[in-house]
Amino acid sequence: xxxxxxxxxxxxxxxxxxxxxxxxxxxxxxxxxxxxxxxxxxxxxxxxxxxxxxxxxxxxxxxxxxxxxxxxxxxxxxxxxxxxxxxxxxxxxxxxxxxxxxxxxxxxxxxxxxxxxxxxxxxxxxxxxxxxxxxxxxxxx
Amino acid sequence: xxxxxxxxxxxxxxxxxxxxxxxxxxxxxxxxxxxxxxxxxxxxxxxxxxxxxxxxxxxxxxxxxxxxxxxxxxxxxxxxxxxxxxxxxxxxxxxxxxxxxxxxxxxxxxxxxxxxxxxxxxxxxxxxxxxxxxxxxxxxx
Amino acid sequence: xxxxxxxxxxxxxxxxxxxxxxxxxxxxxxxxxxxxxxxxxxxxxxxxxxxxxxxxxxxxxxxxxxxxxxxxxxxxxxxxxxxxxxxxxxxxxxxxxxxxxxxxxxxxxxxxxxxxxxxxxxxxxxxxxxxxxxxxxxxxx
Amino acid sequence: xxxxxxxxxxxxxxxxxxxxxxxxxxxxxxxxxxxxxxxxxxxxxxxxxxxxxxxxxxxxxxxxxxxxxxxxxxxxxxxxxxxxxxxxxxxxxxxxxxxxxxxxxxxxxxxxxxxxxxxxxxxxxxxxxxxxxxxxxxxxx
Numbered sequence: 154x155x156x157x158x159x160x161x162x163x164x165x166x167x168x169x170x171x172x173x174x175x176x177x178x179x180x181x182x183x184x185x186x187x188x189x190x191x192x193x194x195x196x197x198x199x200x201x202x203x204x205x206x207x208x209x210x211x212x213x214x215x216x217x218x219x220x221x222x223x224x225x226x227x228x229x230x231x232x233x234x235x236x237x238x239x240x241x242x243x244x245x246x247x248x249x250x251x252x253x254x255x256x257x258x259x260x261x262x263x264x265x266x267x268x269x270x271x272x273x274x275x276x277x278x279x280x281x282x283x284x285x286x287x288x289x290x291x292x293x294x
Numbered sequence: 295x296x297x298x299x300x301x302x303x304x305x306x307x308x309x310x311x312x313x314x315x316x317x318x319x320x321x322x323x324x325x326x327x328x329x330x331x332x333x334x335x336x337x338x339x340x341x342x343x344x345x346x347x348x349x350x351x352x353x354x355x356x357x358x359x360x361x362x363x364x365x366x367x368x369x370x371x372x373x374x375x376x377x378x379x380x381x382x383x384x385x386x387x388x389x390x391x392x393x394x395x396x397x398x399x400x401x402x403x404x405x406x407x408x409x410x411x412x413x414x415x416x417x418x419x420x421x422x423x424x425x426x427x428x429x430x431x432x433x434x435x
Numbered sequence: 436x437x438x439x440x441x442x443x444x445x446x447x448x449x450x451x452x453x454x455x456x457x458x459x460x461x462x463x464x465x466x467x468x469x470x471x472x473x474x475x476x477x478x479x480x481x482x483x484x485x486x487x488x489x490x491x492x493x494x495x496x497x498x499x500x501x502x503x504x505x506x507x508x509x510x511x512x513x514x515x516x517x518x519x520x521x522x523x524x525x526x527x528x529x530x531x532x533x534x535x536x537x538x539x540x541x542x543x544x545x546x547x548x549x550x551x552x553x554x555x556x557x558x559x560x561x562x563x564x565x566x567x568x569x570x571x572x573x574x575x576x
Numbered sequence: 577x578x579x580x581x582x583x584x585x586x587x588x589x590x591x592x593x594x595x596x597x598x599x600x601x602x603x604x605x606x607x608x609x610x611x612x613x614x615x616x617x618x619x620x621x622x623x624x625x626x627x628x629x630x631x632x633x634x635x636x637x638x639x640x641x642x643x644x645x646x647x648x649x650x651x652x653x654x655x656x657x658x659x660x661x662x663x664x665x666x667x668x669x670x671x672x673x674x675x676x677x678x679x680x681x682x683x684x685x686x687x688x689x690x691x692x693x694x695x696x697x698x699x700x701x702x703x704x705x706x707x708x709x710x711x712x713x714x715x716x717x
Contacts, residue, residue, distance in 0.1 A: 173348035176339035198317035201361070207314035208361075208373045209354025216350040220342070232349045233544070234516070234565065236377040236659060238687055238706065240680050256702060257663050262515070264661055264702060279679055279687060281704065283516065283661065374685070375657070375706065377518060379546055379565065381539050397561060398522050403656070403708075405520055405561060420538060420546060422563065424520065424657065426685075455630035458621035480599035483643070489596035490655045491639040495632025502624070502631075514631045518659040 160186040160225035163291040167224060174217050177210065181221050187255035187265075189221035195247045206243035215267040215280035218253035222265050223284040229291050230263065230284040238279045241271070248272040251280070261286045301327040301366035304432040308365060315358050318351065322362050328396035328406075330362035336388045347384035356408040356421035359394035363406050364425040370432050371404065371425040379420045382412070389413040392421070402427045442468040442507035445573040449506060456499050459492065463503050469537035469547075471503035477529045488525035497549040497562035500535035504547050505566040511573050512545065512566040520561045523553070530554040533562070543568045583609040583648035586714040590647060597640050600633065604644050610678035610688075612644035618670045629666035638690040638703035641676035645688050646707040652714050653686065653707040661702045664694070671695040674703070684709045 154162065164183045168174065174181070174191075177199075182190040193214045201207040216235055223230045243249060253267040267280040295303065305324045309315065315322070315332075318340075323331040334355045342348040357376055364371045384390060394408040408421040436444065446465045450456065456463070456473075459481075464472040475496045483489040498517055505512045525531060535549040549562040577585065587606045591597065597604070597614075600622075605613040616637045624630040639658055646653045666672060676690040690703040 167342075170345070171342045171348075172338055173340050173342050173351060197313055199314050201308075201312045201314050204311070205372075207312075207354065207358075208376065209350065209357040210314060212353045212357065212376065213348065213350025216353065217348070220349075231346075231383075232380055234377070234379045235349065235353065236375070236518075236704075238375045238680075238704070239373055240682070240687070242372075257661075257699060259663070264663070276680060279704075281659075281661070281702075377563075377659070379539075379563070381541070381546070398520075398558060400522070405522070417539060420563075422518075422520070422561075449624075452627070453624045453630075454620055455622050455624050455633060479595055481596050483590075483594045483596050486593070487654075489594075489636065489640070490643075490658065491632065491636025492596060494635045494639065494658065495630065498632040498635065499630070513628075513665075514662055516659070516661045517631065517635065518657070520657045521655055524654070 156186045159227055163224050163227055164221050166292055167221065177213065179214060179217050183221065186225040187222055189218045189253045191218035191221065191251045193249050195243055195245055195249065197245065200245050208239055211243055211249065211269060211278050212237045214249055215251045215269050215278060216282060218251035218267045219265045219280065219282040222253035222255060223263050224291050227291050229287045229289040229294060231287060233283045233285045235280065235282040240279065241275060241277045243271060243277050249277065297327045300368055304365050304368055305362050307433055308362065318354065320355060320358050324362065327366040328363055330359045330394045332359035332362065332392045334390050336384055336386055336390065338386065341386050347388065349380055352384055352390065352410060352419050353378045355390055356392045356410050356419060357423060359392040359408045360406045360421065360423040363394035363396060364404050365432050368432050370428045370430040370435055372428060374424045374426045376421065376423040382416055382418045384412060384418050390418065438468045441509055445506050445509055446503050448574055449503065459495065461496060461499050465503065468507040469504055471500045471535045473500035473503065473533045475531050477525060477527055477531065479527065482527050488529065490521055493525055493531065493551060493560050494519045496531055497533045497551050497560060498564060500533040500549045501547045501562065501564040504535035504537060505545050506573050509573050511569045511571040511576055513569060515565045515567045517562065517564040522561065523557055523559045525553060525559050531559065579609045582650055586647050586650055587644050589715055590644065600636065602637060602640050606644065609648040610645055612641045612676045614641035614644065614674045616672050618666055618668055618672065620668065623668050631662055634666055634672065634692060634701050635660045637672055638674045638692050638701060639705060641674040641690045642688045642703065642705040645676035645678060646686050647714050650714050652710045652712040652717055654710060656706045656708045658703065658705040664698060664700045666694060666700050672700065
């Protein structure tokens, strides 16, 4: 199994039991180890009181891309922190795309950036997350 | 209408159309203007691939408390950024409680902290959000 | 040596070789283990192009309070991240006071908040830092 | 005056009165509007108690690059927040280089990222700052 195959096997293993991402209709693509693309259509049950997508769900999409990016190495990692900057409102039926990239990977912790764009390729949010390894296998979890 | 009544009227107005918070089963309480308490039970569709609550949904709970806290003044505000530090894993059926407090309120922007605890009163996350006013009424929105 | 004595011994040991804090005229007080107070007068060489204190030096003061707070246990820790929210401008000759408090202390990492006030007790900045242990002694360093 | 000339004129104007950056030996270069490069050699008076550069001064360097990047448009802006992730220790005599790039520029606020590398081109820190306009001229300030 090469590195990309392993990254995709980890993603498949995670996604199969990730009821939260499934329930939100999030789909995952792994272009290369350390990166992940998560897409989500903004549904009626994702809209808040100002008729825009709940910012927490935009964060959730970015955080999902981050989680799949940092678990590419069969070393189970979890988020220790996340930060999001909201740039533009997101509306009902928008299709969001979060692209997570690895900025740094140390022995136990890593940093990942995710950009979230809408269907017009406009930036709607910028995310950064810090991961920490739990020293377990993803594939054997 | 005194200040607390106005804060609660704003919250009621927001909650009535906040399908996202409703869909997540989040309930809101307004103890005083500038503060809000949001509670959520972790359901099966909130759990991720490692059998713990998706961190994005913990963020969403804290972000919801923040949103209700900062909209207490009938001055419509939205989040410009949010940061979360994850302290402990959250499990299926845990009942989370996010308490948002106002740290600073300027002419156009504000800072709010939210602590998230579980049913054992253990801290599971610390959140901070920055709000920005849109110069519109909440009650007339 | 009780816990407060140990915290103060660690602070003394750190301060003695902390040329950066000394050069900035920062003074340290340890009210209890896990907390620290750092004070600094804004000098002419700390002012930026808009005639206000360089934000980096306000961060540096808060970060210093944080560093002394998290090294109270004779377990050498360093900052893994820091975030600051600037609330008010700081002027020449202002006397700033950063009070750092422990929000969470896990086995290897901790979270600390620091509030920075000026001589009028107005908040000028809010800081949060994450520490990580290096598994060494402070007193024997 | 074209855009690059204006950006450089703003930087010159700021630097001339920026005693803080001068005192730290920080030098500035403006490769294009919205970007800035700040360099600094780690002096004896920048080292902390663990014999590594005070993290606050690494932040200060990144924050300086950010400040010069976001003031390129003759629209005076100040930082409303900053976040730094520390990746590697920085030692005495290291030469640090912070490169700030514009991530987003809205009508009143902007986001800027800065990467800090040492003389071996190793990442030592990642920074992100949010700017807010004060609606004044830089050149006439």
